[in-house]
Amino acid sequence: MKKLTFNTVMAILAIVATTVVLSTTMTSCNKSTSSAAAPTLYDSLGGTTMVKDPTSTVSGAMIEQGRLNLHYVVDSTIFVIAADTALNKKFFSVLLGEVGNNNFSGFTELSKNLTDFFSVATGAKDYTYTGMSMASAHNPATNSRMGAKASSADFDQFVGDLVKGAQKNGVSNNLIGSVGKLVYTLEGQVVQK
Numbered sequence: 001m002k003k004l005t006f007n008t009v010m011a012i013l014a015i016v017a018t019t020v021v022l023s024t025t026m027t028s029c030n031k032s033t034s035s036a037a038a039p040t041l042y043d044s045l046g047g048t049t050m051v052k053d054p055t056s057t058v059s060g061a062m063i064e065q066g067r068l069n070l071h072y073v074v075d076s077t078i079f080v081i082a083a084d085t086a087l088n089k090k091f092f093s094v095l096l097g098e099v100g101n102n103n104f105s106g107f108t109e110l111s112k113n114l115t116d117f118f119s120v121a122t123g124a125k126d127y128t129y130t131g132m133s134m135a136s137a138h139n140p141a142t143n144s145r146m147g148a149k150a151s152s153a154d155f156d157q158f159v160g161d162l163v164k165g166a167q168k169n170g171v172s173n174n175l176i177g178s179v180g181k182l183v184y185t186l187e188g189q190v191v192q193k
C-alpha cells in the first residue's frame with residue numbers, strides 16, 4: 001500500500017479545511033441574527049435523531065444517527081488499518097492475532113471505545129467515553145495492546161486511514177476537514193516517540 005506522507009495528509013486536510021472556511025463564510029453571509037446554538041460537528045454527522053440500529057444484535061434497537069454514522073466510520077477505519085502494512089503488524093498485532101483466532105472481543109471493545117470517543121469529541125451529549133486516556137492508551141507501558149510508541153509519521157498514516165474510512169461512508173470533504181482538525185489537537189498525547 002502507498003504510504004501517505006505528512007505533506008499528502010496536510011494537503012488533503014488543507015483543501016477540505018479551506019472548503020469548510022468558504023462554506024462557513026457563505027452560510028454566515030446569508031444568515032440573519034439568531035439565538036439558536038451553533039450546530040456541533042456531531043449534529044453535522046447526523047445528530048441525535050433516533051434511527052434503527054442495524055449494527056445491534058438486539059431486535060428493534062435504536063441509536064442516534066450521529067453515533068451510527070461514526071460507528072460505521074470507525075469500523076471501516078479499523079479495516080483500512082488492518083490492511084495497512086505501515087501500521088498493522090507494528091501496532092495492532094494483539095488485535096489482529098485475536099481476530100485471526102475468531103476472537104472478536106477486542107475488536108468489539110475497540111470499536112465501542114473509538115465510537116464513544118469520537119461521539120463525545122464531536123459534541124454528543126448522550127454518550128460517555130470510558131476508555132483509557134489518550135496518553136495511556138498509546139503508551140505500550142500502560143497499554144499492552146499498543147505494539148509500539150507512535151511517531152508523528154505514524155500519526156499522519158493513521159489520519160490518512162481515518163480519512164479513507166470516512167470516505168468509504170460518504171462523509172463530505174467539509175466534515176472530514178473538521179474531524180481532521182479535531183484529531184490533530186490530540187497529536188501531542190498520542191505521539192510519544
Ligand code: HEM
Pocket residue numbers: 087091092094095106109110113114117130131132133137138145146147150154155156158183184186187190
Ligand atoms: C487522534 C488519533 C487517535 C485517536 C483519537 C485514537 C483513539 C484510540 C482509542 C479511543 C483507543 C481505545 C482505548 C481503550 O481501549 O481504552 C485506542 C487504542 C489504540 N490505538 Fe489509537 N487513537 C489515535 C491514534 C493512534 C495512532 C496514530 C496509533 C498507531 C500508529 C494508534 C494505535 C492504537 C492501538 C494499537 C490501540 C489499541 C488497540 C486494541 O485495543 O487492540 N492510535 N486509540
